[in-house]
Amino acid sequence: TAAGARTETKATCCYCGVGCGVIVESDGEKVTGVRGDPDHPANFGRLCTKGSTLHLTANPVLQQQVRALHPELRLARNQQRERASWESTMDFLARRVEATIREHGPDSIGFYISGQLLTEDYYVFNKLAKGLVRTNNIDTNSRLCMSSAVAGYKQTLGADAPPACYEDIDEAQVIFIVGSNTAYAHPILYRRIEEARKKNPALKVIVADPRRTDTAREADLFLPILPGTDVALFNGMLHICLWEDLIDTAYIDAHTEGFVELKRTVRDYTPKFVADTCGITEEDLIRAARWFGQSKATLSLYCQGLNQSAAGTAKNAALINLHLATHQIGKPGAGPFSLTGQPNAMGGREVGGLANLLSAHRDMANPEHRAEVARLWGVDDVPSTPGKTAVEMFEAVRSGEIKIIWIACTNPAQSLPEQKMVREALKHAELVIVQEAYRTTATVDYADVLLPATTWSEKEGTVTNSERRITRFKPVLPKPGETRHDWEIVIDFARRLEQRMGKAGTLFPYENVEQIWNEHRESTRGRDLDITGLSYRILEQQGPQQWPYPEGAVTGKKRLYEDGIFPTASGRARFVDTVYKPVVEPVDARFPFRLTTGRLRDQWHGMSRSGTVAQLFSHASEPAVMLAQSDMDRRMIANGDLVHVTSRRGSQILPALASDEIRAGQAFIGMHWGEEYVSGRGSDGAGTYGVNALTVPAFCPSSKQPELKHAATKILKA
Numbered sequence: 001t002a003a004g005a006r007t008e009t010k011a012t013c014c015y016c017g018v019g020c021g022v023i024v025e026s027d028g029e030k031v032t033g034v035r036g037d038p039d040h041p042a043n044f045g046r047l048c049t050k051g052s053t054l055h056l057t058a059n060p061v062l063q064q065q066v067r068a069l070h071p072e073l074r075l076a077r078n079q080q081r082e083r084a085s086w087e088s089t090m091d092f093l094a095r096r097v098e099a100t101i102r103e104h105g106p107d108s109i110g111f112y113i114s115g116q117l118l119t120e121d122y123y124v125f126n127k128l129a130k131g132l133v134r135t136n137n138i139d140t141n142s143r144l145c146m147s148s149a150v151a152g153y154k155q156t157l158g159a160d161a162p163p164a165c166y167e168d169i170d171e172a173q174v175i176f177i178v179g180s181n182t183a184y185a186h187p188i189l190y191r192r193i194e195e196a197r198k199k200n201p202a203l204k205v206i207v208a209d210p211r212r213t214d215t216a217r218e219a220d221l222f223l224p225i226l227p228g229t230d231v232a233l234f235n236g237m238l239h240i241c242l243w244e245d246l247i248d249t250a251y252i253d254a255h256t257e258g259f260v261e262l263k264r265t266v267r268d269y270t271p272k273f274v275a276d277t278c279g280i281t282e283e284d285l286i287r288a289a290r291w292f293g294q295s296k297a298t299l300s301l302y303c304q305g306l307n308q309s310a311a312g313t314a315k316n317a318a319l320i321n322l323h324l325a326t327h328q329i330g331k332p333g334a335g336p337f338s339l340t341g342q343p344n345a346m347g348g349r350e351v352g353g354l355a356n357l358l359s360a361h362r363d364m365a366n367p368e369h370r371a372e373v374a375r376l377w378g379v380d381d382v383p384s385t386p387g388k389t390a391v392e393m394f395e396a397v398r399s400g401e402i403k404i405i406w407i408a409c410t411n412p413a414q415s416l417p418e419q420k421m422v423r424e425a426l427k428h429a430e431l432v433i434v435q436e437a438y439r440t441t442a443t444v445d446y447a448d449v450l451l452p453a454t455t456w457s458e459k460e461g462t463v464t465n466s467e468r469r470i471t472r473f474k475p476v477l478p479k480p481g482e483t484r485h486d487w488e489i490v491i492d493f494a495r496r497l498e499q500r501m502g503k504a505g506t507l508f509p510y511e512n513v514e515q516i517w518n519e520h521r522e523s524t525r526g527r528d529l530d531i532t533g534l535s536y537r538i539l540e541q542q543g544p545q546q547w548p549y550p551e552g553a554v555t556g557k558k559r560l561y562e563d564g565i566f567p568t569a570s571g572r573a574r575f576v577d578t579v580y581k582p583v584v585e586p587v588d589a590r591f592p593f594r595l596t597t598g599r600l601r602d603q604w605h606g607m608s609r610s611g612t613v614a615q616l617f618s619h620a621s622e623p624a625v626m627l628a629q630s631d632m633d634r635r636m637i638a639n640g641d642l643v644h645v646t647s648r649r650g651s652q653i654l655p656a657l658a659s660d661e662i663r664a665g666q667a668f669i670g671m672h673w674g675e676e677y678v679s680g681r682g683s684d685g686a687g688t689y690g691v692n693a694l695t696v697p698a699f700c701p702s703s704k705q706p707e708l709k710h711a712a713t714k715i716l717k718a
């Protein structure tokens with residue numbers, strides 16, 4: 001666009017997984033405004049505080065201060081990084097990576113990427129790792145976000161496909177929100193719930209959460225469960241549904257398997273046991289089960305409270321069990337519906353962007369799936385050795401097993417648990433490559449090579465939101481400085497590496513982003529997420545579409561499993577025999593507080609973008625630890641007093657904030673604040689870096705998602 005010419009371009013908000021459509025106003029050189037896209041089915045013109053201030057994050061003066069605008073390189077750790085050309089930087093990288101593969105094997109390389117990349121970026125990263133480098137050591141920050149939801153869907157329904165859609169909110173009779181402060185984390189979806197309640201006063205909302213959040217305050221029934229007790233809650237609700245004949249035996253017989261074993265297990269989950277375990281009343285538990293089971297359509301919305309747990313997969317599966325047993329699935333207004341945290345965690349999963357997945361929801365462990373992907377890519381085979389997942393990958397970097405780590409569009413030096421280990425790993429790595437739009441993240445401090453990438457309003461490609469809806473968008477602004485698109489960086493490097501490895505140089509033939517998407521599209525043929533009927537042109541002309549959308553279809557599929565057939569070997573959904581296990585680190589006399597973590601309303605992740613907008617600090621201007629008034633009184637702590645919050649892994653000094661959200665014995669800290677906002681010491685005496693210096697490194701055995709939602713802590717006046 002020529003400077004001065006005013007344009008309006010359709011895009012999506014780059015924050016949460018609601019995937020709201022935005023119209024970006026620009027003058028050809030800068031973004032001048034942003035407003036909700038009235039035609040986008042995710043938001044119909046609405047935006048929350050984060051989305052409506054997006055244009056401020058693209059302010060050119062600010063960009064100069066915070067953006068990485070040219071490649072930087074250092075050849076030795078005791079040097080500063082210096083500005084370098086793309087040519088010399090990419091040559092250096094190809095040489096180092098090839099030499100490391102030759103000397104130590106492909107698994108000495110690791111890629112840690114992001115649910116904020118576009119689908120096309122994700123696709124080429126995955127192909128680079130699994131098809132060219134030949135390692136499955138590629139994982140993403142989606143491991144911290146949705147991997148328990150993925151494992152839960154696959155174990156029960158047979159595929160990683162959220163079965164419901166946003167329209168189901170309008171059709172539900174009961175909405176069960178669990179482990180999600182939807183009003184803060186998915187605000188536009190929450191507004192849809194508020195509207196549905198206005199239109200249908202009979203609609204009941206149940207919220208189960210350890211905190212009385214703004215979402216919980218508005219509920220018809222609030223279950224203030226103790227952290228980590230979700231499986232007991234769901235099994236207890238199923239127990240009651242069984243006793244009160246609220247299950248659908250005909251549906252169970254016709255469309256599921258494994259109910260007998262589960263029935264045996266949930267027999268022990270009596271209302272008294274469950275109420276005591278969860279810290280709620282029997283009366284409320286029974287009411288919740290009755291509302292859930294008796295309703296014509298119950299929709300569950302859930303997020304990190306279920307996923308970020310050492311029992312994350314069991315929590316997801318136990319909730320889906322409840323939906324299957326009561327036939328609250330595959331019909332309007334009903335179903336288990338995971339709310340995606342990041343804007344494109346769904347797209348990443350679609351292209352197989354996790355250490356255990358392959359393109360189009362294929363499994364790495366499945367030899368046929370590996371052969372299919374190898375055929376598609378034109379390579380001999382795809383490696384079968386399981387790749388390292390997020391926490392494992394950084395442990396392998398620290399131990400020296402992984403020599404080179406390539407990090408793109410994410411900030412593990414703030415977001416992973418056990419920060420001390422992560423930072424040791426980054427110091428220990430032979431080479432740290434950081435591909436980033438922002439030069440201000442904590443991880444950039446550890447980079448030997450900084451590759452400057454484009455970001456929101458500059459990129460072209462597709463994202464998929466929580467309801468399987470793909471949106472395509474075009475760039476608004478030219479690339480600033482010497483930045484490149486993420487996919488361009490990957491294919492430039494990949495072509496050089498192919499050459500060094502003596503390969504034909506045919507793996508990355510793309511000249512534009514559409515060609516990458518077309519290859520991804522072909523990989524979905526015949527799979528549950530088949531999009532062979534879609535094209536960039538259709539997405540542009542007809543707007544965002546839901547998958548599946550196979551060849552010959554004229555529309556995507558709103559809701560899955562309405563025919564009662566599931567993508568499992570038998571065609572039946574599977575009940576998983578879920579058993580409640582307590583949190584990994586229970587509280588005790590020395591560490592008596594249950595610390596939970598979560599989002600604040602107006603910030604996003606590690607704040608590299610949202611932290612640049614002044615008005616987004618008006619809701620919460622600084623980090624704090626929320627405590628119950630009774631706990632503060634007992635310790636003679638006044639509002640605003642500084643306290644030490646200490647776990648077995650580190651300690652931080654934060655102001656205390658009395659909150660009626662929190663019950664006695666609990667504490668809450670927002671997840672966003674990094675080291676520039678927080679002071680403290682690690683267990684080794686070194687500085688600590690935000691709330692994840694306190695959290696537990698344990699993870700779910702199935703999904704490998706870390707337990708970021710519970711740690712035992714003590715709190716003492718500073």
Ligand code: SF4
Pocket residue numbers: 013014015016017018019020043046047048049050051052186187188189
């Ligand atoms: Fe952006 Fe999510 Fe807010 Fe929509 S709800 S405007 S996607 S942050």
